[in-house]
Amino acid sequence: MAVRKPPTERQRRLGAELRKMREHVGLSLTEAAALHGTDRTTVSNIEAGRFGVSADRVRVWAANYSCPDAAYIDALSAMAKERRAPSANxxxxxxxxxxxxxxxxxxxxxxxxxxxxxxxxxxxxxxxxxxxxxxxxxxxxxxxxxxxxxxxxxxxxxxxxxxxxxxxxxxxxxxxxxxxxxxxxxxxxxxxxxxxxxxxxxxxxxxxxxxxxxxxxxxxxxxxxxxxxxxxxxxxxxxxxxxxxxxxxxxxxxxxxxxxxxxxxxxxxxxxxxxxxxxxxxxxxx
The missing domain is CATH 3.30.870.10 (Endonuclease Chain A)
Known part of the structure; x- marks a missing residue:
């Protein structure tokens, strides 16, 4: 099994922003997981930058959290796309x-x-x-x-x-x-x-x-x-x-x-x- 590379600072930052978005609406990990139709561990790993997240999922989660800032969501979605092409830089x-x-x-x-x-x-x-x-x-x-x-x-x-x-x-x-x-x-x-x-x-x-x-x-x-x-x-x-x-x-x-x-x-x-x-x-x- 290939060794998972540690997340980069930008990947950690993306996860941290998703965590801040969740905390802003007062949801626990368990409540957020239920809202997104996933499990608590997945939400935790994404917020820690350990798991990648697609741009589409970023937009869905932002909508679930009622985030109104379109420019902010666009920027986070662009960051999510970067991880889809590893070793491209x-x-x-x-x-x-x-x-x-x-x-x-x-x-x-x-x-x-x-x-x-x-x-x-x-x-x-x-x-x-x-x-x-x-x-x-x-x-x-x-x-x-x-x-x-x-x-x-x-x-x-x-x-x-x-x-x-x-x-x-x-x-x-x-x-x-x-x-x-x-x-x-x-x-x-x-x-x-x-x-x-x-x-x-x-x-x-x-x-x-x-x-x-x-x-x-x-x-x-x-x-x-x-x-x-x-x-x-x-x-x-x-x-x-x-x-x-x-x-x-x-x-x-x-x-x-x-x-x-x-x-x-x-x-x-x-x-x-x-x-x-x-x-x-x-x-x-x-």
Whole structure:
């Protein structure tokens, strides 16, 4: 018997949204199962993301729960269709090479309608060139094997492709001056990376804003944050960098708080044009 793959973050999120829909109308698992004509275990497994669910079933369950939000239901139905074509995405080829959370992040970026991130000590992964990414991964503890290192670099470069895909998300990158000054690799490579950053800022879908040291303190100064905008606000998500990979948050309170965090940080950043000038000044000082 084939081993069942663990659910992805998006699959877990779909199940969690169905659970929230059920709880909103005050139904127990047993009552919901009776309403859907199935059993309690099936409902529980679908809500946990362990079992797939068809788009048609999502619509039937939403109707049974009297959910009035058509755009929300459409977005959930689209998520359900994704599971019907396993291993159809480029990141699946890395499933046995990288942590599951890395694949989850690539999947979330791929389906995002917009992205807004704050980076404190590293430049944003989607704006890194190959040499810089390699220098960052060379600092991993414990040290990576050559094969593992190259897999991570290749994966990060593939992730950057989200900026080129049709309907690419609008991206706002808030970058602290510390990330611009952090020396990963040789001076020549750092200058090349900063030049790459400037080139990326010319994209219509990319906005880079720098927060200088002179701006003072700001919320969540100790961690990098990525806010992923879904097709509807209910499906937004937050990704946080942690030592073991990524943590994903989707509770309404978390989403509200991190929007406020990024709003406050963005208010203290330089504008896009001044940010490009600032990056050039950092390059000249190297």
């Amino acid at each position: 480029w990141w699946d080829s890395y499933r046995d090479k990288l942590a599951v959370t890395a694949l989850d992040l690539a999947e979330m970026e791929h389906h995002a309608s917009a992205l807004r991130g704050a980076q404190i000590t590293h430049l944003p992964g989607l704006l890194q060139h190959e040499e810089y990414a390699r220098a960052v991964f060379q600092e991993a503890v414990p040290p990576l094997t050559t094969e593992a290192l190259e897999s991570r670099v290749a994966f990060r470069m593939r992730r950057c492709g989200v900026l080129d895909r049709p309907g690419a998300p609008a991206c706002t990158f808030l970058i602290h001056e510390a990330a611009l000054c952090m020396r990963f690799g040789e001076e020549r490579m750092i200058k090349s990376q900063l030049d790459h950053l400037l080139n990326q800022s010319d994209r219509e879908n990319v906005t880079i804003r720098v927060m200088p040291f002179a701006a003072g303190g700001f919320p969540s100064a100790g961690s990098s944050t990525l806010y992923v905008y879904g097709p509807v606000p209910q499906l937004d998500a937050v990704q946080l960098d942690i030592p073991t990979g990524s943590a994903f948050l989707s509770a309404e309170t978390h989403l509200t708080n991190y929007r406020l965090v990024l709003d406050r940080m963005e208010q203290r950043c330089l504008g896009p044009d001044r940010s490009r000038d600032f990056i050039r000044e950092v390059m000249q000082d190297l």
